[in-house]
Amino acid sequence: MATQIGEGKSLTELVISWEALPEDFQLEDKPVENTSQPVLAGALREILELAGFIQPQMLIASNFALCATLNGQFIAKAPDWIYVATVNQNLGERKSYTPNLEGDIPAIVMEFISDSDGGEYSVKRTYPPGKWFFYEQILKVPIYIIFDPNGGLLEFYQLENGRYELQQPNSDGLHWIDSMRLFLGTWQGTKEARTGYWLRWWDESGNLLPWAVERVEQESQRAEQERQRAEQERDRAEQESQRAEQERQQKEKLIAYLQSQGIDPDTLLSE
CATH class of the missing domain: 1.20.5 (Single alpha-helices involved in coiled-coils or other helix-helix interfaces)
Structure with a gap:
């Protein structure tokens, strides 16, 4: 299946298709990772597991190949965290995911800022395209989140009329995600010997969903x-x-x- 997109006569037409990632494909867009990133991603998933949110048909993962084919060339990005509501097959081990071919377009993609090159904001459309362009114009992910673990800044972008628009939080500093029926926001504290800013989930009533260690403390x-x-x-x-x-x-x-x-x-x- 192929899709054509264009933004004007002066821009090269882009032909998008959804094909399985070749076994010998090398992930060019290696994640720039520090020790905080897997901890942040794992903490987000942990809360959802404990809350009973995660279902077998869902895909929640981090730092693996999110794929598309652009003008006959494979593209793979490695987001720090993604949520896909429904996949066609529940695989125990998955090294890549191709939307439309293997299931839904990701509902949410997150990037945790770990360097200063600004790759999370790249709208470069030549091969290989920038992350922003890839998520917005190729995959058309409804929600794109950029989070700075050091400064605690959470940028919540929603796809509106084909473009990402920055959304403001509610009076409690939280962002409502309708597809998950949960709020997302930032929290400052300590977990797993890391003290700083974290992304956390809140339920529909605005109650903070706890980590396992917090559940033990509460009990x-x-x-x-x-x-x-x-x-x-x-x-x-x-x-x-x-x-x-x-x-x-x-x-x-x-x-x-x-x-x-x-x-x-x-x-x-x-x-």
Whole structure:
């Protein structure tokens, strides 16, 4: 299947097709990766797994070949994180993905800035085309996200009339992703010995979805709260028992006193 796109008579016509990546193809667009990138990508997936979001037909991956064929030449980019709602086949190991041929166009593509060459913003259309041009004009990915882990800047672009338009967050600093029914935003803190900015998911009600370590902490806190509640209940029961014992002792003393005075306590207590 081929698609032709053009932006004017002065620009070369681009013919796009969707073909399987050859076994001997070498990925030219090697990701510029630092130690933070796989941690950031893994943290995003972890939250979705724990929330029960990920389904067998979905593809959520990072740093592997996202492919298309442009004017008979294979192109592969290695985004830092992608989400595809439906793929035709659920493969255990996948080294590449070709949209339309193997399933849906990715709903979201993310790039984490790790250098200063600005490749994430490249609109170069000659072979090999820049990332921005590839995602916007060739794949037509609906949402393109550029995130700076060092400064915490999140740029959220949405495809509108064939062009990426920068979207503003809501009053809580979050971006709604309708295809996922989730919010995406930034969070500052520490995970896996990394302290800094992270991308996080929030549910429809604006509740932050936790990582595994946070779930453990929450369960621990709930267990401690339950222990304290049980202890307070025991204390109240003990106090009630002590109060009842005091009343019993006082009643016995009163009965003994009345009897010492020749008064029948049953007569008085029954009145």
